[in-house]
Amino acid sequence: MRTVTCAAPVNIAVIKYCKEKSTAFTWGSRNGAPDPGIWQSDGELLAVRRRASKRKLEGSDEDVLNWHVHICSTNNFPTAAGLASSAAGYACLVYALGQVYGVEGDLSSIARQGSGSACRSVHGGLVRWYKGEMKDGTDSFARPIAPANHFPNLHVIICVANDGRKKTGSTEGMRRTVQTSRLMQYRIRESVGLRIDSMMQAIEEKNWSTFCDLTIADSNEMHAVCQDSFPPCIYMSDTSHAVVELIHRYNELQISKGNLKYKVCYTFDAGPNACLFVPGAVANEMLSLLKHTFPPSSPQNADSFIRGMKSQTLTLSKELESIADENAQSGRLKYLIHTKVGEGPRVLTEDGAHLLDPVSGLPTESGGMA
Secondary structure (H helix, E strand, C coil): CCCCCEEEECCCECCCCCCCCCCCEEECCCEECCCCCCCCCHHHHHHHHHHCCCCECCCCCCEHHHCCCCCECCCCCCCCCCCCHHHHHHHHHHHHHHHHHCCCCCCHHHHCCCCCCHHHHCCCCEEEEECCCCCCCCCCEEEEEECCCCCCCEEEEEEECCCCCCCCCHHHHHHHHHHHCHHHHHHHHHHHHHHHHHHHHHHHCCCHHHHHHHHHHHHHHHHHHHHHCCCCCCCCCHHHHHHHHHHHHHHHHHHHCCCHHHCCEEECCCCCCEEEEEEHHHHHHHHHHHHHHCCCCCHHHCCCCEEECCCCCCCCCHHHHHHHHHHCCCCCCCEEEEEECCCCCEECCCCCCCCECCCCCCECCCCCEC
16 A cells, blocks of 8 residues: 655635636745535546556566556645635645556646636646637646745634524626626626736736735625625625725825735635735734734633734734724634745655554544545
């Protein structure tokens, strides 16, 4: 028996896709995989096997293409909450299968068979998803366009308002908007292409202020499209809108001081949880502002309110404290995840990383069954 264990990052699109085949930009931020469940992985498995050249493993008489495959997964990220856990899971699955079968080269076109956005999690840093033209989607793939440190010391703060499953899944929401929203048709024809071109230029020029404006505008438009569908798809909550208001107030203050390089931007996928891109110089300030505005509901939750990278609680300026007090809503955010732009999938080799027992091949006590 051969065991391969991998981890893959979640991602968030800053230019949202319009159809199941489309273009987007993403940021890898943290490792993850789907919750335990039944994998619908036959297509990915067959596609990887087709790419694999028949060969024999060193020291083995068995043809690897005839091996049975036992898949086990676990997740350290909110699932079905609009935070790309499925993208991480399918990217991780395809990457691990590629390691098992010795498949080299780009696997993004295979990963997108399970989840469209999974093609972006096959790479790290900033990624572009090319929609392709073929009906079978085989020319739809993702390509990296800039490394993780392209915008130096950029932090990511995820504001988790609800880590439960959303009422309307992403696939159903996309189907509904494409079929019923007239605003979606305008978005497909007019908005996305121009915004992609502008975003590519902003990234190439490292124009942070323009990047922020484009990211916010596209997120707002996507959710306007969701509400324009029939019946409407409501993903953002009152807490989501409160975070939006806070970010705009913060940016207005930065603009008034001429600090465009310290602007913060938000984007929401199909869920209520905000993903904030924050320059490292003001990351602790933003975390402190969020904690002041949305304090934990009880002292017991205070220690686990900010998760991920270490942070430092700062004393807010009078201006920021006033903004926080005006928008204060205790207990409205469950917690914050503090992380950075990350790399792509990787093989785990450290002790205790495997989810399958090396003798029985069954899940360990810490592993999820899938």
